Amino acid sequence: MQNGKRILVAPLNWGLGHATRCIPIIHALLDYGHQPYIASDGVALQLLQKEFPDLPSFELSSYKITYAEKGKNFKWKMIWDSPKVLKAMNKEKKEVKALVKSLNLDGIISDNRLGVYSKKVPCVFITHQLNVLSGNTTWFSSKMHQKIIKKFKACWVPDVDGKPNLTGKLGHLKKSKLNIHYLGPLSRFTKHNLPQKNDLMVLLSGPEPQRTLLEEKLLEELKYYNGQVLFVKGKIQKKQKRRTLQYQNATVEVVNFMQSKELENALNESTLVLCRSGYTTVMDLAKLEKKAFFIPTPGQYEQVYLAKRFQKNGVVPFANQDDFKIKDLELCNEFSGLTQYDTTIDYATLFEAFSKVKENSEPTSTSLST
Structure with a gap:
């Protein structure tokens, strides 16, 4: 035009x-x-x-x-x-x-x-x-x-x-x-081959109260994790806030939100992503060719369907929110991860x-x- x-x-x-x-x-x-x-x-x-x-x-x-x-x-x-x-x-x-x-x-x-x-x-x-x-x-x-x-x-x-x-x-x-x-x-991200800084990245989003319920559960479960964790809460606020939690075998950096470029780098620098199975997240992870673990929002039929479909196809494993344990992440070794569509x-x-x-x-x- x-x-x-x-x-x-x-x-x-x-x-x-x-x-x-x-x-x-x-x-x-x-x-x-x-x-x-x-x-x-x-x-x-x-x-x-x-x-x-x-x-x-x-x-x-x-x-x-x-x-x-x-x-x-x-x-x-x-x-x-x-x-x-x-x-x-x-x-x-x-x-x-x-x-x-x-x-x-x-x-x-x-x-x-x-x-x-x-x-x-x-x-x-x-x-x-x-x-x-x-x-x-x-x-x-x-x-x-x-x-x-x-x-x-x-x-x-x-x-x-x-x-x-x-x-x-x-x-x-x-x-x-x-x-x-x-x-x-559709994805706002680009894949880059960057050094892996995080063993695990937790990426949250979605309406309340389920976002907060999952945040609380995962912060408790991460006490039993072994490795470096970046925890992005998905709470859009005026200023970015960071804090570090030190557990016995895990260091967890918690940030309230990240804008696109910073989030793109963080995802590229993370070996595994733990997140909801919302479709936009699925597209982003496919673009970045990431291994992931899904926890669908309870009762949201679309997210449950996608999580079950990717697990059935050997791509990404999932767990229901109430059932998830940190040891479930070991299942990711048996799955291919998401791949990019050209x-x-x-x-x-x-x-x-x-x-x-x-x-x-x-x-x-x-x-x-x-």
């Missing part, structure tokens, strides 16, 4: 994953001469403001998503919270309408924010969940999600089309009328979505990675 477009990028504030996978897209928009605007709430907005301090940013109404303390109550907590989510969606629709007008926007990229949509400009939806797993209500939740996606001009799926792939049934439909574009895995994202073609809308265009499923 010859003329730069004014594009709103709005990730869901559900942990840090939706925000972090928007980072390479924002960089690409800038590289192609476009003007990105950032919109989100909570830690997702804070993270992007730290990464792009010179870009205009706006706060949207919060969905106020929290997890149940017990995994078995996850779905019912989501159902219970759905009225306030719908209320927030209606508010953000009005907020986006105002932004489209005041900023004279040319397009919108929504990463799983269901209310970030406008009929006035081309809108793209990013998701790896074409199927939304929810136990015995999976068919219904998937159809509802697909109905919302259908409103958008295109759906960008950060995975490869075909096999092998990272998402499995989450990101692949047998039949679809959606305008799906497979980007290839993909190049064709951003020039992707960004054509924000050119003039073509009349009577038929939806297709395409892959934009080579």
